[in-house]
Amino acid sequence: MSFISDKLNYYEKENKEGAAVKNKMISRFTFDIETIMMTMNKRIFGQDKAMNAIENMLKLIKADIADHERPLYIGLFLGPTGVGKTEIVRLLAEAIYGDRDKFCRIDMNTLASEHYSAALTGAPPGYVGSKEETTLFDKSLIEGTFSKPGIVLFDEVEKANEAVILTLLNIFDNGRLKITSGNTELNFRNSIVIMTSNIGAKEILNQSDQEGKSFNEDQTKKIIQEKLEEQFAPEFINRIDDVITFNWLGEHSVKLIIDQRLDHLRKKLQIHNRSVQLSDAAKNLIIEKGYDIKYGARSLKRAFRKFVEIPVADMLLRKSDSVDSLVFYGDISTDERAITFREVRENQ
Structure with missing residues (x-):
């Protein structure tokens, strides 16, 4: 009887598993949301609101329930320089395509003049270049594939000419853009x-x-809304799915960025059988000399290059008789104006 019971249990389990497979949603998109978010959270710091928006966007796309007559998602990322706005796009491309540069990037500051707006839509018929249908857009990067969305970045959009903004409005409205010559159409509905x-x-x-106080969220929203309405027409703003204001980098985020740069440098040093470590005092010096709230992580990276990467490069280029694994250990100098490095044995 136990054999029969085991058989019945087996078939019951098989039926349940088969039903679960049938009920499981199948998406044409192959990216894994959990993997993407895990990658991003390791590389972007202090931007919880932006991370939540990206995750919600990926869920909508994966479920394939977004409006099929416009782009999959339209987001406006606001905030100071060096806080991760563009880096998120690079990480998204890396996570989906395995290549940080696999997206179509349009630098809108190059389209500030009406004269250059044709670079986006192509030269009108009869003008030089009209037959070639030359445009800044990369069709393959925009349209993606059946299983992967295209990714498009309009960087510094506020600097674009009004004619360019009208072009974007057309894209946002119906997900299509016809090149001026009339022979080619770009499809943004998978973008x-x-x-x-x-x-x-x-x-x-x-x-x-x-x-003399920290940023107030309500006041920030008010300022952002006022500046947006000054810059863009209501019909443009209304077609944006998310307007996300990135946070200024705090002390905790800054320290995480330094650790991230150190990890990146260690990977490069592995080929030389070397590593690098910094004392807390050395890290604090980089923050003191390099962090500027106006310039974000970019100023911090410049300080890291000056105080860490250049001295480490100098040590690498010196002849060393040791073939053992060594660590370049950096500590603050006696005058507290630089970081001095010395070689120590690993695990010493």
Whole structure:
């Protein structure tokens, strides 16, 4: 009887598993949301709101329930320079395609003049270049594939000419753009469209300095909304799915960025059988000399290059008789103005 019971249990389990497979949603998109978010959270710090928006966007796309007559997603990322707005797009491309550069990037500051707006849509018939249908857009990167969305970045969108903004409005409205010659059409309906801008960043920072306190979320939203309405027409703003204001980098995020740069440098040093470590005092010096709230992580990277990468490169280029694994250990100098390095045995 036990044999029969085991058989019945087996078939019951098989039926349940078969039903579960049938009920499981099958998406045409092959990316894994959990993997993407895990990668991003390891590389972007202090931007929880942006991370939540990206995760929700990926869920909508994966479920394939977004409006099929416009781009899959239209986001506007606001905030100061060096806080991760563009880096998120690179990481998204890396996670989906395995290549950080696998997206179509349009630098809108190059389209500030009406004269250059044709670079986006192609030269009109009869003008030089009209037959070639030359445009800044990369069709393959925009349209992606059946299983992977295309990714488009409009960087510093506030600097674009009004004619360019009208072109974007047409893309946002129906997900298509016909090149001026009329022979080619670009399809954005399988595209993730992200715009970046520094709109309102200066005003928010100035107000914070004047009031001598940290950023107030309600006041920040008010400033952002006012600056957006000054810059763009209501019909443009209404077609954006998410307007996300990135946070200024705090002390905790800054320390995480330094650790991230150190890990990156260690990977490069492995080929030389070397590694690198910094004392807490050395890390604090980089923060003191390199962090500027106005310039974010970019100023910090410049300080890391000056105080760490250049001295380490100098040590690598010196002849060393040791073939053992060594660590370049950096500590603050006696005058507290630089970081001095010395070689130590690993695990010493």
